[in-house]
Amino acid sequence: MFLSQLNPDQHQNAIMALSGESFDVLVIGGGVNGVGAALDAASRGLKVALIESQDIAAGTSSRSSKLIHGGLRYLQQYDFKLVREALHERELLVSTLCPHLVKPVGFLFPLTEKFKERTYVGAGLALYDALRGFQRVMPWHKHLSQKQINEIAPSLRPDIIMGAIKYFDAQVDDARHTLSVARTAARHGAVIATRVSAESLIRNGKRVVGVNARDLISGEMLAIKATVTVMCAGVWSDELHANFDLKPGYNVTMSKGVHIVLPGSAIKSDAGIILKTPVSVLFIIPWADKWIVGTTDTPYTGDRAEPFANREDVQYIVDQANRVLTPQIKIADIIGVYAGLRPLVANNKGSVTTKLSREHTVDRPAPGFVSIAGGKYTTYRIMGRDVIDLAVNELRKLSPESVTEKLPLIGADGYFALVQQVERIADESGLDSQTVTHLLNRYGSLISEILDLIKADASLAKKLDADLPYLKAEIYYAVSHEGARSVDDVISRRTRITFEAHNQGLDLADAIAEIIAPVLGWSTKERKASVAAYESLVVRELAALDELLSESEKVNS
Ligand SMILES: Cc1cc2nc3c(=O)[nH]c(=O)nc-3n(C[C@H](O)[C@H](O)[C@H](O)COP(=O)(O)OP(=O)(O)OC[C@H]3O[C@@H](n4cnc5c(N)ncnc54)[C@H](O)[C@@H]3O)c2cc1C
Structure with missing residues (x-):
C-alpha cells in the first residue's frame, strides 16, 4: 500500500x-x-x-465558483448531453466519491414576471431535474409562494420579485x-x-x-x-x-471570472440565489457564514499565474447583485476578492x-x-x-x-457513520461538536490524523484565530500531510483564509509561518521570505478593492 x-x-x-x-x-x-x-x-x-x-x-x-452543477445555462444552449453528464457526476460526488467534500446547496431562481417567466424557468428546472435520471440524491425543484420567499430570503426586493423557484445543486471547496x-x-x-x-x-x-x-x-x-x-x-x-x-x-482562450466575498450579515437568505445577467448568470452562494458572489466573464490576455480583479469587475458584481437585493450591498462590506481564468477551447480564432x-x-x-x-x-x-x-x-x-x-477519494470511507458519531468524537477529543463537524467536512475519516496531532500536542487544538474555524492542527497538517510548502499555499488553498478574512489573512501570515517552519525545516530568513512573498501578492490583489473603497469614501464624504 x-x-x-x-x-x-x-x-x-x-x-x-x-x-x-x-x-x-x-x-x-x-x-x-x-x-x-x-x-x-x-x-x-x-x-x-x-x-x-x-x-x-x-x-x-482553486478560483472557481465552487459549484458542482449540471449548468442551467447549458440548457438554454440545448446542450442536454453535457448537462446530463455533469448531473450524473454531481450525484456520484455527493453520494459516493467524496460526500465529505461535496454538499447539496439550495438556490432560489427569482422571477420578476408572474406567468411567462415562471412557465419558462419552471420547464427548464423540471428538465434539469429530469435529466438526473433515477439517481436522486437531491430534492426536486419547488415553486415558492410570496410568503415562502419572504421567509427564506428577506433580502430579495419584494417590489420587483414576483415569485421564485427553489432548486438544488452542490458545492465544494475546489x-x-x-x-x-x-x-x-x-x-x-x-x-x-x-x-x-x-x-x-x-x-x-x-x-x-x-x-x-x-x-x-x-x-x-x-x-x-x-x-x-x-x-x-x-x-x-x-x-x-x-x-x-x-x-x-x-487553442485555449482565456476568460477572467471574478468573485467577491461578503459577510453573512450582508444578505439575509437561507438559500443561494441565481440571477440572469445580460451576458451570463450571477450566483450568490452561501459559504459557511459568508457569501461568495460572482462571476464575471471577460476576455483576458495578462499573466496566467496572477489574474487580478479590477475595479470594473468588482463594481459589475455589486451592481448586478443590487438589482434584486435590499438592503443594497456596499463596497465597504466586501471581505475578499478573487479572480480565475476559464480555459475555453477555441477552434475559431476571434470567437466571443x-x-x-x-x-x-x-x-x-x-x-x-x-x-x-x-x-x-x-x-x-x-x-x-x-x-x-x-x-x-x-x-x-x-x-x-x-x-x-x-473509487471513493481518501476520507470518504466511513464518512456517513462518523457524522452520526459527532458527539462521541467531541467527548473523546475534548473539541466542541461544531469543530468536529468542521473537521469532518474537510477531512472525512482522515479526521483521525488531525486528532492524533492534537493528542501529541494539545496546543494544536487551539484556533488559529477566533473569527475563523481553523485549528492550529490544520495548519500543521497542511505541511505534514498535504504538501503545502509556503505561507501562500496554506492561506490560499489548504485553508481559504485568503478570501475569508479581511486583508486576505495577512495579519495571520506570521502565526502560520511559525507553525509550519519546523516541519519545513525553515531558517528565520526563509520564514520571513515566505511571509514577504505572500504580502507582495496581497498588495497587488487588494489594489482594485482599495481603489473602489477610496472612491466610495470620497462620494460619501
Ligand atoms: C471564475 C470561474 C468559475 C468557475 N466555476 C466553475 C464552477 O462553479 N463549476 C465548474 O464545474 N467549473 C467551474 N469553472 C471551471 C473550472 O474551474 C475549470 O474548468 C477547471 O478548474 C480547470 O482545471 P484544469 O486542471 O484544466 O486547469 P488548472 O487548474 O489551471 O491546472 C493547470 C495546472 O497546470 C500547471 N502548469 C502550467 N504550466 C506548467 C508546467 N510547465 N509544468 C508543470 N505544471 C504546469 C499550472 O500551474 C496549473 O496548476 C470555473 C472557472 C472559472 C475561471
Whole structure:
C-alpha cells in the first residue's frame, strides 16, 4: 500500500524517482484535470508521475465558483448531453466519491414576471431535474409562494420579485477537493511533485519519450522518462504547446471570472440565489457564514499565474447583485476578492468567449504525447478518463478500463457513520461538536490524523484565530500531510483564509509561518521570505478593492 501523505520527505523521494525511474504516464499540471488523470491512470495499475510547476490547484482549480452543477445555462444552449453528464457526476460526488467534500446547496431562481417567466424557468428546472435520471440524491425543484420567499430570503426586493423557484445543486471547496484527488492518486502509487516545471520534451525521432523539467526548489534539471506524456495545463496549454514545438488541434482562450466575498450579515437568505445577467448568470452562494458572489466573464490576455480583479469587475458584481437585493450591498462590506481564468477551447480564432462550449477536447499532437483542455470542474473525472483512454493507446500493452466511478477519494470511507458519531468524537477529543463537524467536512475519516496531532500536542487544538474555524492542527497538517510548502499555499488553498478574512489573512501570515517552519525545516530568513512573498501578492490583489473603497469614501464624504 502506498501512502497518501505529501510532505518534504515525500517530495525528496518524488524528485529522486522522477530522475531515476521511468513511467508509463507522466502528467503535466496539478489542477483538477491533471490530478484526475493521474488518479485514473494510477488506479488502472499504471506507473504514474505528476509534475506541477506551482502548488496543487494553484491555477484555475482553486478560483472557481465552487459549484458542482449540471449548468442551467447549458440548457438554454440545448446542450442536454453535457448537462446530463455533469448531473450524473454531481450525484456520484455527493453520494459516493467524496460526500465529505461535496454538499447539496439550495438556490432560489427569482422571477420578476408572474406567468411567462415562471412557465419558462419552471420547464427548464423540471428538465434539469429530469435529466438526473433515477439517481436522486437531491430534492426536486419547488415553486415558492410570496410568503415562502419572504421567509427564506428577506433580502430579495419584494417590489420587483414576483415569485421564485427553489432548486438544488452542490458545492465544494475546489482546492481541497483537488488536493484530495492528488492524495488519492498518491495512495494508488502516483509520484506527485509540486514546484517542478516542464520545460521541453525529450524525443526519440518523432516520438515523445519524456520531459525535461526544472525542480524550482533546487534549480536542477530533471530528465523524466515516460512512455506517454499527458498535458493537463488549462490556460497554460497554448504556451506549453509553443514551448514544446507542437502543432495542437485546438487553442485555449482565456476568460477572467471574478468573485467577491461578503459577510453573512450582508444578505439575509437561507438559500443561494441565481440571477440572469445580460451576458451570463450571477450566483450568490452561501459559504459557511459568508457569501461568495460572482462571476464575471471577460476576455483576458495578462499573466496566467496572477489574474487580478479590477475595479470594473468588482463594481459589475455589486451592481448586478443590487438589482434584486435590499438592503443594497456596499463596497465597504466586501471581505475578499478573487479572480480565475476559464480555459475555453477555441477552434475559431476571434470567437466571443461566452459563446464557446465548456466541453473538453482531447488531442494527440505527437506520438507519445496527448493533452486535454476545456470542460468544467464538475466533469473532471470524465476528462481524466477520456485523456487516459487516449493515452493508453501509446503504451502498446493491454490496459484495464477506468475504475474511478467506483473509487471513493481518501476520507470518504466511513464518512456517513462518523457524522452520526459527532458527539462521541467531541467527548473523546475534548473539541466542541461544531469543530468536529468542521473537521469532518474537510477531512472525512482522515479526521483521525488531525486528532492524533492534537493528542501529541494539545496546543494544536487551539484556533488559529477566533473569527475563523481553523485549528492550529490544520495548519500543521497542511505541511505534514498535504504538501503545502509556503505561507501562500496554506492561506490560499489548504485553508481559504485568503478570501475569508479581511486583508486576505495577512495579519495571520506570521502565526502560520511559525507553525509550519519546523516541519519545513525553515531558517528565520526563509520564514520571513515566505511571509514577504505572500504580502507582495496581497498588495497587488487588494489594489482594485482599495481603489473602489477610496472612491466610495470620497462620494460619501
Ligand atoms: C471564475 C470561474 C468559475 C468557475 N466555476 C466553475 C464552477 O462553479 N463549476 C465548474 O464545474 N467549473 C467551474 N469553472 C471551471 C473550472 O474551474 C475549470 O474548468 C477547471 O478548474 C480547470 O482545471 P484544469 O486542471 O484544466 O486547469 P488548472 O487548474 O489551471 O491546472 C493547470 C495546472 O497546470 C500547471 N502548469 C502550467 N504550466 C506548467 C508546467 N510547465 N509544468 C508543470 N505544471 C504546469 C499550472 O500551474 C496549473 O496548476 C470555473 C472557472 C472559472 C475561471
